[in-house]
Amino acid sequence: MSGHVVWKGRRVAFRRGESLASALSVAGVRDLGRAATGQARAVFCGIGQCQNCLVRVEGRLTEACLLICKDGLVADPDDGGGHD
Template sequence: MTGHIFWQDRPIPFRTGEMVSSALIRAGVIQMGSAPTGQPRAVFCGIGQCQGCLIRADGRLVEACLTPCRAGMQISPEIGGPNG
């Protein structure tokens, strides 16, 4: 492991070059928030097209499957928001 990201203040280890979605899934985090419809947000396509894995990373709205882990990154679920 090369560092930790923080999912709602919980440390999650990651490997060099790993995307946030992969690190979260490996740590058992499957639901990444909820869409305006109430449906859970989660990884679906894995290439950023569906935006099902939208999260907040250091305050910015991003796709977890396209966002590389960076040591110390603060990550939280996206509740509602775009493309839900």
Template sequence: MKRGCFLWRGEPVAFGDGESIAIALTKAGMRDLSTGGDGGGSRYFCGIGACQNCLVVVDGAVVEACLTPASDGLDVAALGGRHE
């Protein structure tokens, strides 16, 4: 299985062939993706883009982490200014 790496909040995250950003982050133990509208953390939930709970910023664009394929060199950041 091909492996690659993208940056999450400046730290490298490995992924396997065909994995989404959300799956790679989940496998790496990252559950809290950003600050949700209620001030709590948002996370990967539905896996089909319906809940919009896994929104992240990828190279400056807001995307659903569950629908966005992981690829080498992406710069992925939390939506809402959360940096933990």
């Protein structure tokens, strides 16, 4: 399955089995927002350990590098909101 996710209101294509971080990267998106500390969020480890790629999906924070895309998934930067 492939399709589109929505990042900051923009449709981003993905391929089957692709993580959100990967789909965003392919689309040229590297900036995933800002942590509450002001630190830029981006993919660092790519394996779910650093928590630096946290984004908000359906109201919850999740690691973009671990989240497999589903058609119609809506994601936004956390922008300092912090952990749930």
